[in-house]
Ligand SMILES: Nc1ncnc2c1ncn2[C@@H]1O[C@H](COP(=O)(O)OP(=O)(O)OP(=O)(O)O)[C@@H](O)[C@H]1O
């Protein structure tokens with residue numbers, strides 16, 4: 287398997303903030319690595335270090351065999367980057383934006399026109415060439431952003447929260463595009479996302495908090511390694527149910543997921559035998575209480591709690 291991204295022990299400090307604190311990761315061709323973490327975890331800073339937009343205080347980055355510290359140009363040429371606060375030129379059309387980003391990346395003339403047409407077709411924007419970028423919907427802007435990041439045929443793609451604020455249907459479309467790029471072009475991608483359903487699509491994930499990757503693994507490994515068990519509770523009223531659950535000595539936390547609560551419990555039997563009467567005694571109607579497999583969100587919260595880091 288070809289390793290396309292290799293970061294070793296990256297560190298970056300801004301004043302008193304250790305934004306990245308010893309991050310190591312590798313991503314192979316055809317893989318998507320998800321960076322998941324709360325605001326300020328260090329995801330964007332990590333990406334900026336990986337593309338060389340910021341220099342690291344220590345550590346090394348190797349992109350497709352090129353050491354970013356020694357051969358920055360050849361390493362950067364392999365990377366396509368969609369920044370979190372990426373902006374298109376709103377007063378240029380779709381095709382003008384693509385041409386502009388192509389020229390910045392050293393693609394010009396007929397090869398640029400051919401690549402632009404291919405990408406517009408790929409992202410579903412063929413036919414919108416002459417629309418001003420400022421008049422595109424949010425999802426279309428992100429797709430055009432992805433096309434601009436791909437204009438020079440990078441083997442490595444860094445996408446920083448590419449679907450934040452995009453509607454769910456477009457998020458699905460966007461992920462289909464990423465999956466096709468991994469499969470057909472053997473691209474290695476790092477994608478940061480606040481959405482756990484998107485994280486679950488990645489081959490591997492790193493849970494990031496305060497500059498560190500607390501753990502990484504496949505979505506399946508991360509949920510299987512979670513400490514404790516999860517019970518799903520549907521009960522009304524939900525807030526009162528949550529209060530009563532948290533009073534049980536074996537319930538570590540109770541997270542709301544839509545109309546349900548996920549109870550992270552130390553052991554199942556005791557809780558299942560005690561809770562129904564405690565809830566009904568407290569005026570709560572119980573529709574369902576059953577053990578369920580942990581989700582990534584459960585695993586992440588559990589990891590933060592077991593590191594003593596819940597805020
Ligand atoms: N240029 C900078 N100068 C000073 N502090 C910075 C700078 N860039 C980032 N930071 C700080 O470094 C930490 C990590 O920020 P970063 O933007 O990497 O987090 P993030 O995980 O991308 O968060 P978000 O989900 O909000 O995008 C934060 O505490 C942030 O305030």
Ligand SMILES: [Mg+2]
Pocket residue numbers: 329330331370446
């Ligand atoms: Mg960020």
